[in-house]
Amino acid sequence: MPSSTTSAPxxxxxxxxxxxxxxxxxxxxxxxxxxxxxxxxxxxxxxALTRLLREHVDPEQVESAGRLxxxxxxxxxxxxxxxxxxxxxxxxxxxxxxxxxxxxxAGASWSSPVAYSLAIxxxxxxxxxxxxxxxxxxxDLISARVRAGVVSGGAxxxxxxxxxxxxxxxxxPVDDGKFYExxxxxxxxxxxxxxxLMDVSATVGDEVRLLxxxxxxxxxxxxGRHEFMGLKGAEIGRLGLHRVRVPxxxxxxxxxxxxxxxxxxxxxATDLGQLAALGRILVIGPPSLAVARLSLHWSREFAGxxxxxGRPLDTYEEIRHRxxxxxxxxxxxxxxxLWVLHHPSAPELTAAKNITSLACWRxxxxxxxxxxxxxxxxAASKRRRxxxxxxxxxxxxxxxxxxxxxGVDFMIDRWSAETALSDIVPGVARPVPEAAGLSPSCRAxxxxxxxxxxxxxxxxxxxxxxxxxxxxxxxxGGELLSxxxxxxRADQCGDDPAAQTLADLSCRSSRRRLAALWPQxxxxxxGDLPAWDLLIRDVITDLPEGCP
Numbered sequence: 001m002p003s004s005t006t007s008a009p010x011x012x013x014x015x016x017x018x019x020x021x022x023x024x025x026x027x028x029x030x031x032x033x034x035x036x037x038x039x040x041x042x043x044x045x046x047x048a049l050t051r052l053l054r055e056h057v058d059p060e061q062v063e064s065a066g067r068l069x070x071x072x073x074x075x076x077x078x079x080x081x082x083x084x085x086x087x088x089x090x091x092x093x094x095x096x097x098x099x100x101x102x103x104x105x106a107g108a109s110w111s112s113p114v115a116y117s118l119a120i121x122x123x124x125x126x127x128x129x130x131x132x133x134x135x136x137x138x139x140d141l142i143s144a145r146v147r148a149g150v151v152s153g154g155a156x157x158x159x160x161x162x163x164x165x166x167x168x169x170x171x172x173p174v175d176d177g178k179f180y181e182x183x184x185x186x187x188x189x190x191x192x193x194x195x196x197l198m199d200v201s202a203t204v205g206d207e208v209r210l211l212x213x214x215x216x217x218x219x220x221x222x223x224g225r226h227e228f229m230g231l232k233g234a235e236i237g238r239l240g241l242h243r244v245r246v247p248x249x250x251x252x253x254x255x256x257x258x259x260x261x262x263x264x265x266x267x268x269a270t271d272l273g274q275l276a277a278l279g280r281i282l283v284i285g286p287p288s289l290a291v292a293r294l295s296l297h298w299s300r301e302f303a304g305x306x307x308x309x310g311r312p313l314d315t316y317e318e319i320r321h322r323x324x325x326x327x328x329x330x331x332x333x334x335x336x337x338l339w340v341l342h343h344p345s346a347p348e349l350t351a352a353k354n355i356t357s358l359a360c361w362r363x364x365x366x367x368x369x370x371x372x373x374x375x376x377x378x379a380a381s382k383r384r385r386x387x388x389x390x391x392x393x394x395x396x397x398x399x400x401x402x403x404x405x406x407g408v409d410f411m412i413d414r415w416s417a418e419t420a421l422s423d424i425v426p427g428v429a430r431p432v433p434e435a436a437g438l439s440p441s442c443r444a445x446x447x448x449x450x451x452x453x454x455x456x457x458x459x460x461x462x463x464x465x466x467x468x469x470x471x472x473x474x475x476x477g478g479e480l481l482s483x484x485x486x487x488x489r490a491d492q493c494g495d496d497p498a499a500q501t502l503a504d505l506s507c508r509s510s511r512r513r514l515a516a517l518w519p520q521x522x523x524x525x526x527g528d529l530p531a532w533d534l535l536i537r538d539v540i541t542d543l544p545e546g547c548p
Contacts, residue, residue, distance in 0.1 A: 015347045018480045019420040021457030023450050025433035028488035032342035034098060042099035045084070046106045052079055059111045060379060062233040063394055068113060073194055076118065077149035081107075084122045091147045092127070097278065098341040104286035109294060112398035113234035115287055117151075120190035123279035125152035126197045126212060129252070132271055137249040142212065145197050153191035154279075155200045155213075155239055158184065163411060169241065171202040171211055171251070180204070180251060182211060182244040185223070190283075192237030193222050199252075200241065210252040219244040230397030277349035280406040281340065284353050288360035289333045291399045295367040296326045298390050302371050305388075322370055328505035329359040332482060335489045347419055351478045354412045357402035364399045367392055413474030414467060417460075420477060421470070424460050437491040439500040445507035449483050452514065456480060459521060472520045479510045479517070 014024035034042075056072050076082055084100040086092025095103065100122055108115035122128075127146040133139040145152075158168050169184025182202050189198075199210045213220060219242040226236045300323060303314035313319055333356045340352045368375035374382065375392045383389040403409045432450045435443055456476055483506075490496075490503035 013343075013345045013347055014484060015351055015416070015477060015481050016420050016423070018453050018477055018484065019424055019456055019460050021454045022430050023433055023446070023453055024484055025435075025488065027343075028339065028484060029492070031489045031492040032338060034338075038096055038099060042095065042102045045081075045093060045095065045099070045103050048079055049081055049103055049106055050110070052076070052081075053107060053110045053114065057111050057114055059391065059394075062111060062113060064232075064380075066227070066232050068117070068233050068235065072114070073151060077151075081118055082121050082125070082149055082151060083127060083146060084118075086127045086130075086146055090127070090130075090143055091149065096341075097282070097344065098338070101282060101286050101337060101341055104282060105290045108287035108290035111233075112287055112291075112395065113231050115290070116231060116234045116236075116283070117191055117194070119283040119286065120153045121151055123282035124154040124190070124199075124276075126150065126199060127152070128275060128279060129199070132275065134253070137247075138212065138252070141250070142197070150196040151191055151194050152197045152199075153189060153195045155186040155189045155192075155198045157186060157188045159187055162188070163407075165208075167201050167203045167208050169200065169202040171204045171209065171246075173204075173248070174245075178248055179245050180211060180248065182213065182219075182241045182246065184241050186239040186241070188226060189237055189239055191235050192239055193225060193235050198239075204251070211246055212250045212252070213241075213244060213246055217244050217246065228401065230394070230399075231401050232394075274344065274346045274349075277346040278344055281337075281349050281352050281356075284402050284406055285333070285337045285341075285356050287398070288356040288402055289330070289337060291395050291402075292326065292330045292333055292360045292363040294395060295363040295392075296323070296330055298392055299323045299326055299367050299370050301388065301390070302374065319370070322366055324501075324505055325509065326363045326366055328502050328509060329363040331499075331502035332359050332486055332506045335486050336482060338489070339485050347416065348481065350412060350419070351416050351474075351481050353406055354403075354409050354416075354475075354478050355482045357399075358409065360399050360402060364392070364396050368396055410471055413478065414471040415474070417470045417474035417477060421460050421473070424457075435487070435491045437494040438487065439490075439504065441504045442487055442490055442500055442507065445483065445504070445511070446487055448511065449480060449487065449507075452476075452480055455518075468523075469521055472517055476514060476517050479514050483507050483510050 012020065014027050017024040017027070052075055056069055056075055058069075062068060080091070080093045081103070083090070083092030084095045084103055085097060086094070088094040104115055104119050104122070107118055125146075126142045130139065130142060130146070133142070156162070156167075158164070160168050167184070169182065169186065171180040171182045173179070174181050182200060184202060186192075186200070191198075196215055198213050198215060200213050201208055201210055203209075221240040221242070223238040223240045226238065228234075228236070300314070303319050303323060304312070306313035308316070314323070336352050336355050340348050371390075371392060374387065374390070375396075378393050379389040379391040406412075407415070432447050435446055438446060456473070459476075460473060486503045486506045490499045493499035
């Protein structure tokens with residue numbers, strides 16, 4: 001894995017510069033571009049995965065059966081797709097993080113459940129820890145299992161909640177510290193039923209630590225599979241551990257507390273926190289772009305074949321506006337992922353989770369509305385009546401998971417703000433950046449961004465009076481980061497009219513959301529209401545008998 005993916009920068013990144021009142025123009029320039037050689041390597045792997053999925057996976061069959069096809073995991077292992085970023089010496093493909101993103105996006109365009117399983121292994125799998133491990137028995141164990149093509153994942157979430165500072169699962173030293181016995185329950189675990197090696201978070205003494213556990217260990221049990229409104233067939237399940245015995249060297253040296261489900265904690269700035277942020281965005285970013293691009297394709301296809309009152313649907317102004325907004329969402333996701341994967345740091349990677357998943361949600365939700373009944377109808381039903389069986393409804397349900405996985409959207413906003421506010425310092429007022437490559441409309445957005453950054457710094461300097469206020473600050477920071485990245489890319493594109501138009505549309509959308517967010521900073525009606533729990537209880541007392 002490239003070392004850049006595990007080394008947090010020492011100077012403030014773009015997000016933190018925004019919280020200090022500055023438009024982060026210099027860090028965003030020059031805007032990254034994938035080299036032709038790197039792109040060619042990625043194209044080769046994408047083509048191979050595409051052929052494999054077309055041969056082994058019928059997405060509608062996976063949807064109806066709720067299971068991935070037999071033999072798929074072996075085929076993915078044989079093709080090296082379980083080790084996209086692992087060094088070639090260990091049997092991996094040695095891809096860059098951006099190429100891994102592209103490969104996962106190609107998989108997500110065909111089958112979300114397959115892409116999810118691949119993303120868990122590549123983003124959170126045991127092999128991702130190898131750059132952090134010193135030479136020794138743990139590194140030797142993981143290297144051997146990775147070389148053999150192990151499916152892996154991380155077991156962190158628990159029934160008591162995924163955002164707790166500590167874990168109910170415990171690891172107790174036994175035999176004079178030569179072994180640990182792990183006891184607890186884990187839920188919503190990716191690859192639960194198919195993983196051969198799993199890193200498990202557990203409380204050891206007063207700290208939360210990671211231990212690497214072989215799934216065939218006595219006491220390690222798959223208790224069941226979760227069923228969701230989407231992601232049908234994804235191997236997400238519940239694990240039980242009853243005095244699972246692991247050698248002492250299976251305990252990772254670095255303290256895990258704070259890095260995975262609470263990225264706003266100071267520990268998120270460590271290499272381990274950086275690794276978790278990268279893993280999270282590799283799970284969320286690829287399907288976000290895949291679904292948004294599919295939504296754009298479906299919208300254009302539908303509008304191109306429909307005729308309303310003798311006019312093609314795609315000639316109507318409102319329809320063209322909606323399709324253009326979807327194109328702008330695609331451009332936003334693509335731009336953000338291009339930048340954060342070439343300059344990975346935990347704050348921007350964390351903020352990118354919401355930027356990409358929410359843009360994807362807007363795109364697919366808009367597409368369902370545009371297609372009307374066909375958008376809500378299943379592909380199987382459309383096929384039976386002889387219309388194009390676009391799987392909009394299936395991907396709509398799959399996309400909703402992206403706002404939940406890796407931390408629910410509003411908590412990501414809160415954690416993102418907490419990280420930035422924890423070390424905020426007064427910034428130096430700077431003029432609006434020179435941006436010769438921007439169109440007049442985009443330059444106007446840059447001027448607005450400059451003012452908004454100053455307002456964010458002023459708001460951040462005030463003591464946070466509530467969790468609600470911190471959450472809103474995080475949402476504002478995310479929108480400003482999105483605008484910064486999109487404008488920086490458009491600036492580099494110069495006189496490309498498509499890039500200027502897409503950046504303009506993206507920024508217009510961000511500004512509308514920002515206009516709605518600012519008034520919420522000091523608007524916390526629930527916190528001001530006396531006995532609000534009594535009030536809410538009274539509202540729901542008249543539910544019909546038998547309601548759950």
